[in-house]
Structure formats: C-alpha cells, structure tokens
Amino acid sequence: MTTITAKKVALIHYTLTNDAGEELDTSRGSDPMPYLHGAGNIVPGLESQLEGKSKGDKVKAVVKPEDGYGDKSDLPPQAVPRSAFGDSEPRAGLPLVVEDESGNQMQLWIVEVLGDKVMLSPDHPLAGVTLNFDVEIVDVRDATDSELEHGHAHPGDGHHHH
Ligand code: ZN
Numbered sequence: 001m002t003t004i005t006a007k008k009v010a011l012i013h014y015t016l017t018n019d020a021g022e023e024l025d026t027s028r029g030s031d032p033m034p035y036l037h038g039a040g041n042i043v044p045g046l047e048s049q050l051e052g053k054s055k056g057d058k059v060k061a062v063v064k065p066e067d068g069y070g071d072k073s074d075l076p077p078q079a080v081p082r083s084a085f086g087d088s089e090p091r092a093g094l095p096l097v098v099e100d101e102s103g104n105q106m107q108l109w110i111v112e113v114l115g116d117k118v119m120l121s122p123d124h125p126l127a128g129v130t131l132n133f134d135v136e137i138v139d140v141r142d143a144t145d146s147e148l149e150h151g152h153a154h155p156g157d158g159h160h161h162h
Contacts, residue, residue, distance in 0.1 A: 004051055005038070007036075008143060012032055014135045018129050039151045041151075045063030054140055055138070058135065058137075059136075059137070060133070062133075063133065070123070073121075077120060079119055081118070092110055095110075109125055
C-alpha cells in the first residue's frame, strides 16, 4: 500500500480544534484537502506525524506552536491607514506581504480593522495556539511532474492546473 512519503500527494480530511475544543477549521463537508508531502504545504508538526501513513489511517496529531504557526511575538500590532489598501477590503485574519525600505519582504497579518485604521501583526492568527488535528487519510498517490515543479498539490488527479 502506498504510504505518505516525500513526493506523494495525500488527500486528507481534517478537523482542527484548539485546546478549548473549539473548532478552528475543517475540511469535512467539502472535498478532502490535497497536499504535497515534504514540500511544507502544511505545518511541520502535522506533516511529520502523517509521514508513513496510508489510505484509511486516522491520525490524531497534537502540534505545539513551535511546530505549528510559531510562538506569539511580543510585538504590539501596528496601525496603518485603511487608505493604504486602496480598493481592497481589509479583513481580520487575512495575510499581507509588505516590503520594507530595503526591499525585504515580510509576511504580516490583519488583526482587526478599527474604523479608518488597520491593525497589522507579524503573528499568524494561530501563533501560540496548540493545534489538535483529527485527520483521516482519504487517498495517497504519486505527485505529478507539474505538482513537483510547483511545489504544491493540484486537485483531482493532479494533471490539470488551477
Ligand atoms: Zn500549481
């Protein structure tokens, strides 16, 4: 039976809860999520616990923040004017790539929108959160050449591009 190793695409159903048992995300009720194993498509702590699993396996994975979305920084959110977003609609939880004066790119997250101010933080919304994944492996297949080239899984048999 095909097991999950590098260069395989796994289709998984997952439900993610925090330590309080609140559901944060789930694939159940829609299509299973495909991901390319070994490519950093999913958080490292989950990827490592799915290694070697096969179709039909069920995995309960507890992922500490350091293997998930990182620890919380102590940096307070920074306000930027909403006008900086132009026509796009800033919403809490959305990621944003910004560039500093020297051209370095940095990933920020929108914490909240307060009137004409948008609060930004370097912390992922799930930074500092222990992630409890309830996973079922729906299928495992070889990655296609284009998936390997792109570094991510494509839906279906992996041949058509999104
Ligand atoms: Zn692609």
